Amino acid sequence: MSATATAALAASATVTSLPHAETAPVVRDTRPLRLITCGSVDDGKSTLIGRLLWDTKAVKEDQAASLHRDSGKQNDLGLPDFALLLDGLQAEREQGITIDVAYRYFSTDKRSFIVADTPGHEQYTRNMATGASTADLAVLLVDARAGLLEQTRRHATIASLMGIRQFVLAVNKIDLTGYDRAGFEKIAHDFKELALSLGIRQVTAIPMSALKGENVVYRGTDAMPWYEGPTLVETLELATVRSAQTVGFRLPVQRVSRPGESFRGYQGTVAGGSVKPGDSVAILPSGMIANVTKIVTFDLVRNAAVAGDAITLVLDRQVDVARGDMIVSLESQPQIGLAFDAQIVALQPSGIEPGKRYWLKSGSRRQRVTVQPASQLDLKTGKWHHHAEALPMNAIGKVHLAFDEIAIFDPYEQNRTTGAFILIDPDTNNTVAGGMITARRNDIGGIHENDRRVILSLPADLADQIMASEAFANRRDEVDIRRTTAGRAAELLDDLDN
Numbered sequence: 187m188s189a190t191a192t193a194a195l196a197a198s199a200t201v202t203s204l205p206h207a208e209t210a211p212v213v214r215d216t217r218p219l220r221l222i223t224c225g226s227v228d229d230g231k232s233t234l235i236g237r238l239l240w241d242t243k244a245v246k247e248d249q250a251a252s253l254h255r256d257s258g259k260q261n262d263l264g265l266p267d268f269a270l271l272l273d274g275l276q277a278e279r280e281q282g283i284t285i286d287v288a289y290r291y292f293s294t295d296k297r298s299f300i301v302a303d304t305p306g307h308e309q310y311t312r313n314m315a316t317g318a319s320t321a322d323l324a325v326l327l328v329d330a331r332a333g334l335l336e337q338t339r340r341h342a343t344i345a346s347l348m349g350i351r352q353f354v355l356a357v358n359k360i361d362l363t364g365y366d367r368a369g370f371e372k373i374a375h376d377f378k379e380l381a382l383s384l385g386i387r388q389v390t391a392i393p394m395s396a397l398k399g400e401n402v403v404y405r406g407t408d409a410m411p412w413y414e415g416p417t418l419v420e421t422l423e424l425a426t427v428r429s430a431q432t433v434g435f436r437l438p439v440q441r442v443s444r445p446g447e448s449f450r451g452y453q454g455t456v457a458g459g460s461v462k463p464g465d466s467v468a469i470l471p472s473g474m475i476a477n478v479t480k481i482v483t484f485d486l487v488r489n490a491a492v493a494g495d496a497i498t499l500v501l502d503r504q505v506d507v508a509r510g511d512m513i514v515s516l517e518s519q520p521q522i523g524l525a526f527d528a529q530i531v532a533l534q535p536s537g538i539e540p541g542k543r544y545w546l547k548s549g550s551r552r553q554r555v556t557v558q559p560a561s562q563l564d565l566k567t568g569k570w571h572h573h574a575e576a577l578p579m580n581a582i583g584k585v586h587l588a589f590d591e592i593a594i595f596d597p598y599e600q601n602r603t604t605g606a607f608i609l610i611d612p613d614t615n616n617t618v619a620g621g622m623i624t625a626r627r628n629d630i631g632g633i634h635e636n637d638r639r640v641i642l643s644l645p646a647d648l649a650d651q652i653m654a655s656e657a658f659a660n661r662r663d664e665v666d667i668r669r670t671t672a673g674r675a676a677e678l679l680d681d682l683d684n
């Protein structure tokens with residue numbers, strides 16, 4: 187058997203399609219599915235999103251009217267230019283300072299969807315990574331005339347790195363190939379091989395014309411009687427919501443509420459699993475154990491809470507809990523330690539400097555961390571290269587994180603909230619990287635003998651007050667307080683609150 191034939195066999199044997207109605211009756215999941223669309227410039231991404239919004243009737247009537255008016259003559263086929271629907275997003279993009287992702291919403295009678303639209307240019311890795319970090323599924327567009335491009339590998343690599351395991355390959359503009367079946371099948375086969383090399387096993391390839399609306403929401407049977415697979419929307423309706431797959435209960439504590447002497451509640455948004463009264467929980471990092479007596483949301487007392495619920499938790503005994511602690515299920519706990527491995531995406535022109543100390547923020551916790559790059563991903567080949575130098579903007583790197591104090595994480599594969607973080611440059615207060623925890627390291631982490639000072643950037647008036655206090659006089663060796671401009675302080679507070 188030739189190498190190509192062997193590869194073809196391997197591909198067909200191990201890559202499965204996403205379930206679709208005819209072959210796999212599954213219980214429908216009604217939670218919103220988050221998806222990301224990626225493609226090279228002009229592959230038809232805007233047209234596809236516009237078409238999805240249009241055919242699912244997500245476009246409001248006034249928008250529809252202006253669409254007909256604006257696109258009018260420009261289109262040979264007499265069809266509205268769906269890409270115009272996304273014009274509004276351009277303004278949002280231009281305002282975006284750090285991250286450039288726009289979200290659109292649509293629904294069918296079976297499910298609702300949130301689509302992240304990210305620009306296709308090479309330098310926008312960071313935007314794509316951001317969109318992909320919350321997505322359950324990626325739709326990769328290719329032009330049916332061009333087939334797979336370097337950009338396709340790049341996007342598939344980033345999406346898989348960000349934890350996406352379900353892919354749709356949208357072979358778009360199939361109308362411009364005369365609905366060529368053999369051409370479609372070759373592209374689908376090439377992509378399945380690429381997917382296998384990335385460890386992606388759930389791939390559905392769909393021939394489509396976003397412009398004409400074939401196999402997007404409605405079937406394109408007249409033009410493509412040879413295609414019997416699902417439409418894009420059918421595939422999306424049956425895909426799995428990833429946020430459901432989390433390990434035990436996790437509540438990062440955002441606030442301790444003490445409205446009266448007798449009531450003490452711990453507030454936050456559940457970041458994984460579920461909780462009910464009577465459950466035993468551990469408070470990390472202290473390791474104290476307590477039982478849940480009550481769960482409150484707004485004024486309602488609840489008998490259970492699940493991931494995504496904002497709650498106040500009441501425990502059966504007095505325990506020492508502070509903002510930044512995590513309340514977790516006793517039987518399935520996160521990892522705690524001083525050193526972790528992570529993958530990060532560098533977001534700012536300053537890149538990530540080796541050995542530099544940053545603030546790491548994950549949920550309500552903010553800690554000092556030293557970051558040491560170990561390797562960098564070559565996005566052209568999908569290979570990792572040893573790299574202990576600075577990571578430039580848009581680079582994806584593996585890094586070692588060394589903390590001054592105990593840190594608490596789940597691996598990102600298991601929980602996308604408690605496994606994710608951002609890095610903040612303490613000198614500028616800019617968010618310089620987004621990252622995912624891959625594993626805990628057994629090293630003893632890094633309290634740096636020569637660098638024990640904590641730098642607090644505060645608005646000038648507050649900084650002056652604190653510097654004048656007795657408490658500060660006693661801790662002058664450990665704490666360095668910097669006066670910031672109002673703008674910077676606001677940015678810092680925004681970062682901390684988000």
Ligand SMILES: Nc1nc2c(ncn2[C@@H]2O[C@H](COP(=O)(O)OP(=O)(O)OP(=O)(O)O)[C@@H](O)[C@H]2O)c(=O)[nH]1
Binds near residue numbers: 228230233234267
């Ligand atoms: N014939 C045909 N043309 C299409 C199809 N999809 C998109 N186009 C056209 O291809 C061109 C590019 O489409 P866009 O939707 O703007 O592409 P894009 O990928 O969003 O491009 P950028 O916004 O520049 O990244 C437009 O002229 C579309 O009308 C299709 O299925 N068939």
